Amino acid sequence: MLLSAFLQHMAFALILAAVSAGVVRLTIAYPILDHPNARSAHVRPTPRGGGLGVVVAFIAGMTVLYLSARFARVAEAQFLGTIAAALAIAGVALWDDVRDLPARLRLLAQCAAAGVALASGLVVQRLAVPWVGVIELGPLGPVLTLVWIVGCTNAVNFMDGLDGLVGGTLLIVAAALAAIAADQGGWFIYAAALFLAAGFAGFLPFNLHPARVFMGDVGSQFAGFMLAVLAVGAAGFDGQQISFLIVPLLMFGLLFDAGFTLARRAAMRERLAEGHRTHLYQLAQRSGMGVRAVAAMHWSFALFHAALAVAFVLLPSPAKPFVVLPAAAVQVLWLAHVARRMRHAGIGWR
Numbered sequence: 001m002l003l004s005a006f007l008q009h010m011a012f013a014l015i016l017a018a019v020s021a022g023v024v025r026l027t028i029a030y031p032i033l034d035h036p037n038a039r040s041a042h043v044r045p046t047p048r049g050g051g052l053g054v055v056v057a058f059i060a061g062m063t064v065l066y067l068s069a070r071f072a073r074v075a076e077a078q079f080l081g082t083i084a085a086a087l088a089i090a091g092v093a094l095w096d097d098v099r100d101l102p103a104r105l106r107l108l109a110q111c112a113a114a115g116v117a118l119a120s121g122l123v124v125q126r127l128a129v130p131w132v133g134v135i136e137l138g139p140l141g142p143v144l145t146l147v148w149i150v151g152c153t154n155a156v157n158f159m160d161g162l163d164g165l166v167g168g169t170l171l172i173v174a175a176a177l178a179a180i181a182a183d184q185g186g187w188f189i190y191a192a193a194l195f196l197a198a199g200f201a202g203f204l205p206f207n208l209h210p211a212r213v214f215m216g217d218v219g220s221q222f223a224g225f226m227l228a229v230l231a232v233g234a235a236g237f238d239g240q241q242i243s244f245l246i247v248p249l250l251m252f253g254l255l256f257d258a259g260f261t262l263a264r265r266a267a268m269r270e271r272l273a274e275g276h277r278t279h280l281y282q283l284a285q286r287s288g289m290g291v292r293a294v295a296a297m298h299w300s301f302a303l304f305h306a307a308l309a310v311a312f313v314l315l316p317s318p319a320k321p322f323v324v325l326p327a328a329a330v331q332v333l334w335l336a337h338v339a340r341r342m343r344h345a346g347i348g349w350r
Contacts, residue, residue: 013198016061020053020202027052028206028213032097049097050206051219054199055090058226059083061195069191079188081120082229085113089153089225093217103273106217107150113225114149118142122232126241128321134242149228152251155258156224157217162281163209164295166254169302170223171200173250176306177230180246180313184237189230196226209291227251242320249309249324253301256331257281264349278349280338287341297334304330 031047092109124145127135160166174197181189206212231247257280284294305327312323
């Protein structure tokens with residue numbers, strides 16, 4: 001019975017991957033062109049907006065789920081609120097791909113979408129901190145949840161600047177999250193993560209270097225938002241909500257690069273809203289590391305973090321928060337490696 005259900009789910013995922021690939025082909029045939037500039041890694045105009053395939057595949061899967069699966073109606077307000085918010089952020093992001101909207105308008109749309117998710121009841125109430133334990137957030141819960149959702153959305157968006165890097169990473173992240181959610185009996189998280197993985201499976205072949213299409217804001221913002229929301233949902237895997245850490249752990253490579261770059265630029269008094277080419281992955285590529293090699297490095301991070309997430313599930317609750325330490329150690333080593341390459345190539349941090 002379980003094998004039969006698994007095969008049915010995989011067959012449906014393959015259908016969604018084909019839907020995603022079909023939509024991606026349309027974005028190539030009828031392109032929104034991304035013209036290279038001083039901050040670009042590409043040298044010729046390339047279609048963007050290919051992430052629309054991920055969005056369409058995900059929404060198609062969620063629609064079928066809602067119409068056919070009883071567990072999708074258990075928390076109907078959360079289900080419908082999440083989908084409405086995801087559609088809203090995808091719509092604004094697609095508009096941004098076409099018209100290049102002001103940063104303030106994008107941020108406002110992200111906050112509004114996050115607010116919808118919060119209003120539907122998706123709020124982190126506790127946070128696990130190494131050496132401290134589980135902290136009750138109280139009134140800070142909604143604030144920190146909002147910051148997490150908006151921050152994760154933008155982190156994925158900022159990291160989508162190299163062929164295949166984010167697409168391949170999020171394929172691994174979503175597949176790992178689906179497997180963990182299935183093991184924990186979190187069927188809504190399982191289905192949503194599986195649909196995301198299917199969407200990226202259809203998109204990624206077109207985004208490998210040299211990319212035929214870029215994800216665009218419609219894909220990166222949508223995916224970052226959905227994974228942020230699924231992290232809040234995954235907190236329900238245990239009573240202490242320590243399982244909230246699963247998704248940040250899976251995405252640690254992307255979050256570390258985005259967070260470190262933001263902190264470094266703030267410390268150097270740079271204008272944070274200005275475009276730049278100083279993320280670690282960009283500096284690695286500029287210092288002579290091949291595009292495929294940088295993308296593969298981030299895929300390997302995601303695989304390592306997936307193994308850590310499995311260990312996280314198996315560990316007793318007091319030890320769970322400490323799983324982030326080896327993930328952080330690997331990122332510090334990556335930072336040191338990139339810094340060494342920069343010195344040899346004569347590249348600065350600005």
